[in-house]
Every structure is written in C-alpha cells, then in structure tokens.
Amino acid sequence: MATQSTIAAGTVVRGRIQAEGDLEVLGQVEGTIAAKGSLEIGEGALLKSELSARRIVVRGTVAGNVHAEEVLVLEAGSRVVGDLSAPTVGIRPGALVRGHVSTGRSTRPAETRSRADASAKRPAERSATPARPAAQPQAAAKPAAERQPAPRPATIETRASIVAKQRSSAAETATAGRRPPPPVVPRASSQAQRRVPGARGDAPAAPAPVVPALGKRTSKATRRSGGR
Amino acid sequence: MGRGSAGTRPGGASPAVLGQGLRVVGRVRGEGDLRIEAEIEGDVTVGGALHLDEPARVTGSVVAETVVVAGQLEGDVTAKASVAITASGRVHGTVKAPEVSLEEGGGLDGRIDADVELPETIA
Amino acid sequence: MAATVIGQGITIEGEVTATDEVVVAGVIKGKLTAEGQVTIEPDGVVEADIAGRNVSIGGSVTGNVTAGERVDLLGGGRLVGDVKAARLTIADGASFKGNVDMDV
Numbered sequence: 001m002a003t004q005s006t007i008a009a010g011t012v013v014r015g016r017i018q019a020e021g022d023l024e025v026l027g028q029v030e031g032t033i034a035a036k037g038s039l040e041i042g043e044g045a046l047l048k049s050e051l052s053a054r055r056i057v058v059r060g061t062v063a064g065n066v067h068a069e070e071v072l073v074l075e076a077g078s079r080v081v082g083d084l085s086a087p088t089v090g091i092r093p094g095a096l097v098r099g100h101v102s103t104g105r106s107t108r109p110a111e112t113r114s115r116a117d118a119s120a121k122r123p124a125e126r127s128a129t130p131a132r133p134a135a136q137p138q139a140a141a142k143p144a145a146e147r148q149p150a151p152r153p154a155t156i157e158t159r160a161s162i163v164a165k166q167r168s169s170a171a172e173t174a175t176a177g178r179r180p181p182p183p184v185v186p187r188a189s190s191q192a193q194r195r196v197p198g199a200r201g202d203a204p205a206a207p208a209p210v211v212p213a214l215g216k217r218t219s220k221a222t223r224r225s226g227g228r
Numbered sequence: 229m230g231r232g233s234a235g236t237r238p239g240g241a242s243p244a245v246l247g248q249g250l251r252v253v254g255r256v257r258g259e260g261d262l263r264i265e266a267e268i269e270g271d272v273t274v275g276g277a278l279h280l281d282e283p284a285r286v287t288g289s290v291v292a293e294t295v296v297v298a299g300q301l302e303g304d305v306t307a308k309a310s311v312a313i314t315a316s317g318r319v320h321g322t323v324k325a326p327e328v329s330l331e332e333g334g335g336l337d338g339r340i341d342a343d344v345e346l347p348e349t350i351a
Numbered sequence: 352m353a354a355t356v357i358g359q360g361i362t363i364e365g366e367v368t369a370t371d372e373v374v375v376a377g378v379i380k381g382k383l384t385a386e387g388q389v390t391i392e393p394d395g396v397v398e399a400d401i402a403g404r405n406v407s408i409g410g411s412v413t414g415n416v417t418a419g420e421r422v423d424l425l426g427g428g429r430l431v432g433d434v435k436a437a438r439l440t441i442a443d444g445a446s447f448k449g450n451v452d453m454d455v
Contacts, residue, residue, distance in 0.1 A: 005358035008371055015365010015381055023361065026353075028349065031365055048350035063350045071332065079344050090332035093310070096342040097328065103335045 009044055019053075025060075043077060056086070058095075065099075248283045255288075262292075264299070271303075278307075282316045295325070297334075304338075354387075359394050373403070375410070389418075393427050406436070408445075415449075 004024060007013055011027035019035035026042035032050045033039065039053035045060030056068040058078040065082040066072060072086035076094030085102040244258060250266035261276040264284040271288040272278065278292035284299030295307045297317035305311055307325035315333030322339045330336055354372045357363060361377035372387035375395040382399045383389065389403030395410030404419045408428040416422055416430065421438035424430050429446040441447055 004356065005361045005377070006353065006356045008353045008355040008369065010370030011355045011373070012368045013363060013365060015363055015367075017365075018362045019358075020360025021358070027355070027369075030350070036360075046347060046350050061346065061350065063346055073332070079346065081344050081346055088332045089330055089334075089336065091328060091330040091340075093312070093327055093329040095329070096344045097340040098342055098344045100339050101330070101336045103330075103337070 007045075009042075023053075041078075050082075248281075280317070289321075355385075357395075391428070400432075 004022060005019060006024045007017075007027045007029060009026040013027070013029045013031065015031045017023070017029065017031065017033045017035075019033075019037065019039075021035070022037040022039070023033070023035050024040045024042065025033070025045045025047065028046045030048045033047070033052070035053035037053065038055040038057070039051060041047060041051075041056070041058045041060045041062060043059045045062075047060070047062045047064065049062065049064045050066075051062065051064060052067045052069075054069045055071045056066060057073045057075065058066070058080060059075045061079045063081045066080060066084050066086075068086035070086065071088045071090070072084060073090040074080060074084075074092060074095035074097065076092045078095045080096070081098045083100040083102070084097065087104060089101060089103045091097060091101075244260065245263045246252060246256070246266040246268065248265040251269075252266060253269045255270045256262070256268060256272040256274075258274040259276070260274065261278070262272070262274045263279045263281060264272070264286060265281045266283075267285040269287045271290070272286060273291045274293075276293050278290060278295045280286060280290075280295070280297045280299040280301060282298045284301075286299070287302045289303045290301060290305045292307055294309045295305050295311045296314065297305065297312070297319055298314040299316070300318045302320050304321040305319060305323050305325075309325065310327040310329070311323050311325040312328075313319055313323075313330045313334040313336055315331040317331075318335035320337045322341065323336070324341050326342070328340050328342060354374055355367070355369050357367075357373070357375045357377040357379060359376045362380075363378070364380045366382040367373065367379060367384070369385040369387065371385070372389065373383065373385045374390045374392065375383070375397060376392040377394070378396045378398075380398045383397060383401045383403075385403040387404055389401055389406045391397055391401075391406075391408045391410040391412055393409045397410070397412045398414060400414040400416070401412060402417045405421050405423070406416050406418045407423045407425065408416070408430055409425040410427075411429045413431045415432045416434050416436070418434075418436035420436065421440070422434050422436040424439075424441045424445040424447055426442045426444040428442070431446075431448045433450040433452070435452045437453060439451060439453060
C-alpha cells in the first residue's frame with residue numbers, strides 16, 4: 001500500500017474520491033468521499049461532501065452526512081452540518097454539530113435509526129419501560145430512510161396515554177427482539193422486578209403531579225452507597 | 229449528599245437527589261442542582277446542574293443549566309450551558325445546548341442543534 | 352504547503368486543483384492542475400489533462416500535458432496526448448503518442 005494519501009491544504013477536489021485504504025484531507029473537497037480505511041479531516045479542511053469510511057476523525061468543517069462503519073469522532077474545533085451515524089460516536093466538547101446523530105450498529109446511513117438505542121434503552125421484558133413510541137421497533141425493522149418515527153413524543157404526555165402506550169409497547173417488545181442490545185444497565189431490570197408489577201399497568205386516574213421531597217431519599221435508595 | 233433538604237436551593241450546600249428505587253410520575257422542578265438515580269415520567273426542569281446517574285430512567289423533557297446524562301433519557305434535553313452524554317448514557321431526543329459532547333460508547337438517537345456557521349464556500 | 356499524494360488505492364473522478372505539488376500513484380479521471388511539480392508514479396493512471404510547473408510521467412497518462420517549465424516522460428511512462436512545454440525529455444523505453452509544442 002502506498003504511503004499516506006493526502007489532499008494537501010491548498011488543494012481543491014471537485015468530484016468523487018474513493019480510497020481503498022486511508023486518506024487524510026487537509027484541503028477542500030466538494031463531492032463524495034468513500035474510504036475503506038481511516039479518513040481524517042484536518043483542521044483547516046472544508047468539505048461539502050458525504051463521507052463514509054471505516055473510521056473517521058473530523059477536526060475541520062464538513063457539510064454533508066457522515067457515516068463510519070466503526071468509529072466516528074468529532075474533535076474540538078470541528079464543525080459538522082449533516083447527519084452522523086456510526087456504531088460508536090464521540091463528540092468532544094468544542095465540536096459543533098447540527099444534524100441527526102445515530103449511535104449503534106448501522107450499515108448505511110439511510111437505514112440507520114435508533115435500532116441500537118431502541119433495544120439499549122429497553123431491557124426487553126421490562127414492564128417499567130417508560131413510554132416509547134410503539135412504532136419504534138417496527139420502524140427499525142423496515143429498511144426505511146426515515147430517521148425519526150412520527151409518533152415519538154418530544155415531551156411527556158398524560159398519564160393515561162403513557163399507560164396505554166406502555167401496554168402496547170410492551171406487546172411489541174415481545175416481537176421486537178432484533179439484536180442483542182448493546183451493554184445496557186442491567187440493574188434497571190432488577191429494579192423493575194422489585195416493584196409491584198401491578199402498579200405499572202394500572203396507574204390510577206389521579207393526575208396531580210407528584211413532587212417528591214427533593215433531597216430526601218427513600219429507604220430503598222439508601223441501599224446504595226451514599227458517596228458519589 | 230443532599231439529604232434532608234426540602235428542595236433544591238441555588239448555591240445550596242449539596243445537590244438534591246432522587247434516589248434509586250424511586251419512581252416519580254409528574255413534573256420535577258428545582259432551582260439548584262439535582263441528581264437523579266430514579267425513574268421519572270415527566271418533565272424535569274432545574275436551574276442548576278442536572279445529573280442523570282446510570283440507573284436513572286427519565287421519560288420527558290429535561291431542562292437545566294448543565295446536563296450530564298449517564299443514564300437513560302427518552303425526551304429532549306435543553307441546557308443553557310452544556311450537555312454531556314457519558315459512555316453509559318442513552319438519549320433519544322433532541323439535544324440543544326451551546327456545547328454538546330458525547331463520550332464514545334454513549335448512545336444518541338436524535339438531533340443536535342448547535343449554532344454552526346459554515347463558511348460561504350461550502351454552505 | 353505540502354504535497355498532495357494520491358496513493359495507489361485512491362481513485363478520484365473529477366477535478367483536482369493544487370497550489371503545491373501533486374504525486375499520483377493512484378487513479379485520476381478528469382482534470383489535474385497544479386502550481387507545483389506533478390509526478391505520475393509508475394502505478395499512477397491519469398485520464399485527464401494535466402497542467403503543472405514540471406510534469407514527470409512514470410506511469411500512464413491519457414490526456415494533454417501542459418507544463419510551465421518541463422515535461423519528463425520516464426522510462427516506464429506512457430503518454431497518449433499532446434505536450435506543451437518549453438523543455439521535454441522522452442526516456443528510452445517510454446511510450447508516447449501525440450503532438451509536441453515547445454514554442455511556449
């Protein structure tokens with residue numbers, strides 16, 4: 001394999017770039033870059049490009065969607081306007097991003113959608129799962145290009161609808177089982193089991209917001225070590 | 229750690245804690261810092277630093293001065309200063325803050341909307 | 352500014368414009384313009400017009416070559432296209448098919 005390929009700082013490329021291995025971009029590119037190895041976008045680089053590579057590190061400016069097969073890292077000082085997707089994404093403080101970010105296993109940006117997070121956040125049988133759009137596991141199953149399922153609630157809804165969703169989403173998690181969830185806090189499931197299972201599904205009608213005495217711990221909480 | 233205080237106070241001695249095992253359905257408000265280890269269904273709005281520990285499971289919008297998500301959040305997060313998602317954090321929702329960081333291993337499925345100005349040549 | 356290096360595994364379809372030098376061991380289809388030296392290595396394949404200060408061809412070029420100073424077609428090199436440069440060398444073993452204009 002040749003030495004490190006580089007698009008130098010003063011160079012402008014307009015067109016498609018394909019790399020079998022690694023590529024470093026310090027100049028300007030307008031057009032798609034697809035690398036099978038690592039793609040490094042230097043600090044002064046200006047890209048109006050769709051990027052895809054095995055590993056991508058961005059220190060410069062990119063207008064376009066970025067997809068990495070393994071790891072995507074945006075370093076401080078980077079600016080990206082576009083959608084980001086990779087199994088592992090790192091965004092350092094100081095990186096500026098505007099776009100949709102999708103972590104977790106993904107093959108192509110178009111299909112990518114919260115699949116990992118859908119299962120990550122939801123230990124399957126957990127009845128205490130907070131309301132989640134019922135469509136989510138199904139949306140992930142489709143090779144759809146959509147990024148956000150329409151019914152996803154941005155904010156919480158009334159208790160009645162939460163309960164209704166829990167029931168229907170609980171039914172769907174049974175069918176979801178798409179892939180082994182990425183490391184998920186297991187403690188949460190055991191937490192759920194401790195609670196009275198019935199309390200979940202039949203939340204009473206009283207809608208008054210419950211404001212806990214902040215600062216006070218329940219007896220259960222004291223089980224954990226106090227210091228943090 | 230915060231214990232015995234009735235509510236959060238700005239610049240208070242220690243942050244309030246919604247401990248593990250607690251389940252809150254409804255809005256949570258505070259003026260100071262808050263650490264959540266509990267399960268919350270409802271919006272959380274605090275004036276200071278909000279820390280969602282690893283066991284935290286929050287469904288609802290979250291607003292604070294700074295937010296650290298080490299647990300799971302289903303909902304939007306808005307911060308005046310910064311949002312940090314740690315390696316154990318999982319966020320499904322929009323993230324709005326001047327500074328947003330995501331540790332490798334952390335999960336995010338949603339938009340980040342920082343104020344990004346692109347140079348003319350590639351805008 | 353450093354050299355732009357288009358390594359062996361790189362393929363560019365489009366225009367490359369460099370302010371410094373360019374070394375090509377990969378593939379360029381389109382157009383290549385540099386203010387500095389252009390070196391086409393033995394593995395390089397260029398289907399494009401090339402412009403540079405000096406152009407050294409050790410690989411395969413299909414396209415017209417214009418140089419501010421000189422063009423050197425090396426032993427293993429192959430050029431199909433016209434050359435416009437003040438100075439030109441064609442080494443033994445090189446392949447060349449095209450016109451030459453040295454009156455620049």
